[in-house]
Amino acid sequence: MEVPSLRAAATAACVLLAAFLLYCRLRRRLPPGPRPWPVVGNLYDVKPVRFRCYAEWAQRYGPVVSVWLGSTLNVVVSTAELAREVLKEKDQQLANRHRNRASAKFSRDGQDLIWADYGPHYVKVRKVCNLELFTPRRLEALRPIREDEVTAMVESIYRDCVNPERVVHEQLRWVFDGSVVHGVPAENRGKSLTVRSYVGAVAFNNITRLAFGKRFMDADGVIDAQGMEFKGITTTGMKLGASLSIAENIAWLRWLCPLEEEAFAQHGARRDRLTKAIMEEHTRLRQQSGGKAKQHFVDALLTLQKQYDLSDDTIIGLLWDMITAGMDTTAISVEWGMAELIKNPGVQAKAQEELDRVVGRDRVMTEADFPNLPYLQWVAKEAMRLHPPTPLMLPHRANADVKLAGYDVPKGSNVLVNVWAIARDPAVWKNPLEFRPERFADEDVDMKGHDFRLLPFGAGRRVCPGAQLGINMVQSMLGHLLHQFRWEPPQGMRPEDIDMSENPGLVTYMHTPLQAVATPRLEANHLYKRVPFEM
Numbered sequence: 001m002e003v004p005s006l007r008a009a010a011t012a013a014c015v016l017l018a019a020f021l022l023y024c025r026l027r028r029r030l031p032p033g034p035r036p037w038p039v040v041g042n043l044y045d046v047k048p049v050r051f052r053c054y055a056e057w058a059q060r061y062g063p064v065v066s067v068w069l070g071s072t073l074n075v076v077v078s079t080a081e082l083a084r085e086v087l088k089e090k091d092q093q094l095a096n097r098h099r100n101r102a103s104a105k106f107s108r109d110g111q112d113l114i115w116a117d118y119g120p121h122y123v124k125v126r127k128v129c130n131l132e133l134f135t136p137r138r139l140e141a142l143r144p145i146r147e148d149e150v151t152a153m154v155e156s157i158y159r160d161c162v163n164p165e166r167v168v169h170e171q172l173r174w175v176f177d178g179s180v181v182h183g184v185p186a187e188n189r190g191k192s193l194t195v196r197s198y199v200g201a202v203a204f205n206n207i208t209r210l211a212f213g214k215r216f217m218d219a220d221g222v223i224d225a226q227g228m229e230f231k232g233i234t235t236t237g238m239k240l241g242a243s244l245s246i247a248e249n250i251a252w253l254r255w256l257c258p259l260e261e262e263a264f265a266q267h268g269a270r271r272d273r274l275t276k277a278i279m280e281e282h283t284r285l286r287q288q289s290g291g292k293a294k295q296h297f298v299d300a301l302l303t304l305q306k307q308y309d310l311s312d313d314t315i316i317g318l319l320w321d322m323i324t325a326g327m328d329t330t331a332i333s334v335e336w337g338m339a340e341l342i343k344n345p346g347v348q349a350k351a352q353e354e355l356d357r358v359v360g361r362d363r364v365m366t367e368a369d370f371p372n373l374p375y376l377q378w379v380a381k382e383a384m385r386l387h388p389p390t391p392l393m394l395p396h397r398a399n400a401d402v403k404l405a406g407y408d409v410p411k412g413s414n415v416l417v418n419v420w421a422i423a424r425d426p427a428v429w430k431n432p433l434e435f436r437p438e439r440f441a442d443e444d445v446d447m448k449g450h451d452f453r454l455l456p457f458g459a460g461r462r463v464c465p466g467a468q469l470g471i472n473m474v475q476s477m478l479g480h481l482l483h484q485f486r487w488e489p490p491q492g493m494r495p496e497d498i499d500m501s502e503n504p505g506l507v508t509y510m511h512t513p514l515q516a517v518a519t520p521r522l523e524a525n526h527l528y529k530r531v532p533f534e535m
């Protein structure tokens with residue numbers, strides 16, 4: 001008698017619990033959105049260029065939309081007011097990260113910064129970034145590296161556009177999105193250049209030098225053995241990241257599609273080996289120089305390791321975060337900016353007129369000129385308004401049940417801010433689709449997280465710590481490209497024919513790499529020489 005009554009009680013408890021959970025679920029008022037299909041949700045409704053698809057859905061369902069990717073709820077907001085609610089008012093409850101199985105492996109379950117949940121570890125590492133790595137002093141100390149790299153880019157473009165016979169080494173054609181640009185055909189060399197390969201090299205060298213204190217590329221663009229290893233690691237990382245299947249979104253399918261554990265382990269070990277070898281080199285050099293630390297992040301982190309109680313995994317994770325977050329984003333911004341400047345020759349001429357007036361024609365621009373070049377600053381800002389490199393930022397995850405615009409957002413949901421859609425919202429921007437840097441003369445809009453209409457770097461506690469560095473790099477590249485060259489579309493192509501569509505992905509490259517013809521503008525040859533700086 002005892003056993004059946006116990007069983008009945010247990011069954012009743014289960015039924016009650018299920019009914020209660022169902023009741024809670026039905027009672028929730030989730031944001032509207034496309035009707036989810038069983039199991040897959042909206043996985044097959046989402047178009048590859050997600051931010052455009054979400055912007056269309058915002059038109060249909062309103063500024064806050066529910067999108068079910070399998071069993072995970074993603075809430076996408078598309079107005080400046082809602083961005084403020086997410087990134088300012090509810091910032092603390094929405095500051096976790098969603099880690100899929102790949103990012104969990106890469107970050108050793110959030111022991112870095114990008115993939116760390118908001119908590120004591122995050123606060124500590126973020127403090128290291130804010131107080132030690134990205135200080136104005138360190139950025140200034142690293143300025144010669146940036147000027148070395150941007151002048152190296154100018155020299156390389158100059159050689160390629162005045163010397164059609166120059167052989168482009170295969171490695172020079174390697175571009176940092178991991179793809180190989182099947183560069184300029186032989187008969188066109190010196191006429192039409194693939195802009196991405198030049199700006200990609202600047203971003204690559206800048207970030208590797210800043211993080212690892214290493215220039216992996218020689219003056220001819222040939223990458224050394226350590227650099228090839230670095231390249232191999234990033235390419236494998238991208239492949240592994242892309243290898244995840246639909247099971248990523250449907251938790252109970254995962255047993256059917258296990259991770260390639262072995263490949264992830266090998267990748268992690270390879271990355272650790274290279275990074276530790278570089279860390280040891282730095283430690284040795286520091287000891288030889290009587291403890292004098294250099295300004296690179298690797299040196300800074302090693303000397304601060306005890307003070308901040310940083311594990312080796314955290315140092316390695318942070319260094320690779322800089323590579324992941326800082327390289328593509330800057331190159332992408334410049335490529336889009338150049339596409340807009342070629343499509344809008346009037347804007348290009350106006351920026352060049354300002355550069356000639358402020359810098360003159362017998363020296364090259366430096367970052368010290370920035371304060372006197374407001375139009376150049378607006379050009380960079382306008383490029384990042386229309387083409388934010390991370391149009392949905394990085395997803396934030398709710399660490400508690402939250403209300404957004406009066407709707408329920410349950411704990412564990414992802415919240416995305418469509419900064420691309422907000423920056424094109426006609427309710428807050430006049431003629432939003434026009435590339436018109438002058439708009440910032442009428443109103444000086446901040447882009448580092450204080451004005452929710454313009455958020456290329458996000459806002460709030462997870463705002464990009466590299467924002468100022470990114471702005472300096474983008475302005476510097478654009479400034480040199482404009483001051484030293486005139487830019488036109490390839491022969492036979494009209495400016496309006498430039499393909500302005502985007503590649504799918506977390507970061508948004510131009511779908512068709514920009515091709516353009518560069519003509520030197522300054523007379524003296526010596527202005528096209530690299531100014532190398534050993535550091």
Ligand code: HEM
Binds near residue numbers: 459
């Ligand atoms: C034009 C250049 C750049 C753009 C547009 C950009 C944009 C962003 C955005 C939108 C986020 C996510 C913010 C959020 O989740 O709310 C982010 C995070 C981050 N960025 Fe940048 N970024 C740029 C350059 C850089 C550079 C140069 C570095 C470092 C070398 C860097 C390092 C980081 C890191 C470490 C994070 C993670 C912050 C966190 O999770 O707390 N970024 N960036």
